[in-house]
Amino acid sequence: MKLTNRFFLFFLLSVPVFAQNTLHPTSAEYHYPTDPKVAANLENWRDQKFGMIIHWGIYAVPGIIESWSICNEDWINRDSTVRYDDYKRWYWGLSEKFNPVKFNPEQWATAAKAAGMKYLVFTTKHHDGFNMFDTKYSDYKITAGPFKGDPRANVARYVFDAFRKEGMLIGAYFSKPDWHSQYFWWDKYATPDRNVNYDIRKNPWRWNKFREFTHNQINELTSEYGKVDILWLDGGWVRPRSTVNAEVLSWGAPIPEFDQEIDMPQVAEIARKNQEGILIVDRTVHGEYENYRTPEQGIPAEKQDDPWESCITLGGAWSYVPNDRFKSSERVIHTLVEIVAKGGNLLLGVGPTAEGEFLPVQVERLQEIGKWLETNGEAIYATRTVNTYRSGNFYFTRAKEDQRRYAIRLNKEPLTETVQWEGNAPRQGSKMYILDGNLPVKWKTEGQTTTVTLPKKSLEKLMHKPAITFKFEE
Known part of the structure; x- marks a missing residue:
């Protein structure tokens, strides 16, 4: 089904581009790592203070919110004349149009370094299940579409390499839910919300296959892509039901009557066998696998002693959208200062175009931020509260x-x-x-x-x- 420009305009105006803006509070449930190598890497990460998160995927083609438009929840507004199944079919098909012929990770890394950034978090897979790396466990990936013939089609490898060459820590963003996988959203049933769409208790084989699939992909990312310093796991509704708390309930999403857990002890074992001392950020699932907290689009009201980072966008959206409005460099600098004084890091979201470039205005803002840090960075980096x-x-x-x-x-x-x-x-x-x-x-x-x-x-x-x-x- 062909969707019109009228639909795109409607969608951009009606869907909140922030996805969900959550301020995950620090709590007594924080567990400081007992592994000396993890603890040492955590303290080193705390010294860095300023990083970049890059959301990039098929959603950049029409310039819409990342993944969430295919989630059937009340806060998502789509054109009422378009059937939900038709919309999903159109969205999945964007993989055949994603051809980033101007892919330029060196531009991204150079801009990040000029901004004074010290680490990267890159979306290897968002909730829609489109893989930005050459996974062996799915055909829904950048290396199976129109970009497959490019020598740098395995884009995650080249993004990581470019940022490593600039001396930055490397973080792999990985979505625990995978809405494209038949082991998570099974075509036998409708997809009423973000959760798995079948009863795991009645279909244990299918969920075990999903866990196996997840473990295999995490093994790939942590064994085939050079040194990875952070495994940044998003999709906090995929968790043991016993860990659901008031914070999770505040998201407004339904809570299934069964666990949606992927065996985090096994995930950690795989990741740390491949990358000794790697930091693991199981977002919002408080405990030993959330090495630091990640409040989103906001800053805690008071100083926090536990390790944390605020994830905040440079523009209004995490990923590329046309005519986005970008924050001034002064506003970002003020945000960075407040966050650091309260004990956190700032992870600034910058989204490349579908062609694979940063916009000139994004580069300009980053350079302005870096100019201030050139003379004031002593008061930011490797400081404490x-x-x-x-x-x-x-x-x-x-x-x-x-x-x-x-x-x-x-x-x-x-x-x-x-x-x-x-x-x-x-x-x-x-x-x-x-x-x-x-x-x-x-x-x-x-x-x-x-x-x-x-x-x-x-x-x-x-x-x-x-x-x-x-x-x-x-």
Whole structure:
């Protein structure tokens, strides 16, 4: 069935491009890893602070929300004149049109490095089941479509290689649910929602085949694609029913009366046999296989001691959509500062076009962010939190290994010759500098208030910066 441009416009205007915006809270259920190598890799990951997540798949062809449009739930709005089965058939068929002839992972990696990013998470498979790697266990993959003749058709390999060459940690995003698999959405039945569409209790063989399929694909990704530092598992409704909590119920999706578990101990054993010490992020399933938390499209209200990263888009969508509106570099920098001061990392979502390129505006934003980090990164990378992490427009961080402290002023208000913050007083006699230009400044503390006097000759330059960082010793 041919769907019209009218349908695309309707869909883009009616479907929330964020998918589901969830702020997964830190809880007492966090388990710090006991494996020394996992623990060491976790601390190294915490030092990186800033990464990129790339959603790329067949959904980029029409420029629509990733995967979710084929999920039959109330929050998804489709053209009412198009039958659901016809829509799914059209969507699955996008694999025959996905031909990224301008595939340029080096451009992506160069842009990420220019932005000051330190790690990557790439969608090897989203919920729709389209594989962005040359899996042996499915024909629904990039290497079976029109791009199959390209020498770099196994795109995940070349994405990972390009980012590795820039010195970045590599994360493989992998969806636990697979809506294209007959072992998950069985054609015998309708697909009423995101969950498996048959009763696992009555069909144990079929679900065991799905677990086997999942384990085989994770084995491929962690044994055939070089060093992988993070296995980033999405689709938190695929989980033991006993782990369903108020957070899961808040998503509004139905909860089956049976487990949808894929044997995470076995998944971890496979992954860590292939990649010693690999971090595993079983999103929203709190416990030993969620090495760090992943709040989505938001920031926790307060500082969190457990490891976490906020996943936030550069534009309005995770993947490419036409005419997307992108956040200013200043807004992203302010977001990064707040997240780091609260103890987290920022994973920024950037979606390539169907042809395989970043848009010029995306590259421009990333370069602007990186320009600020070139002179202020000391206050971001390899830092940890302080007890009083904020005072007005100031956020505070500290170096891990010594007494260096940083006060980062977000320039949300006009800059004057003197600025003040409460708490986090410098050590008596300590020298203070502005990181941008290594400019010495005068300061004094009276009670809990520290007042800093800025050089008059530098005021004009500083007021046009997204943020100013003061360095001192506590």
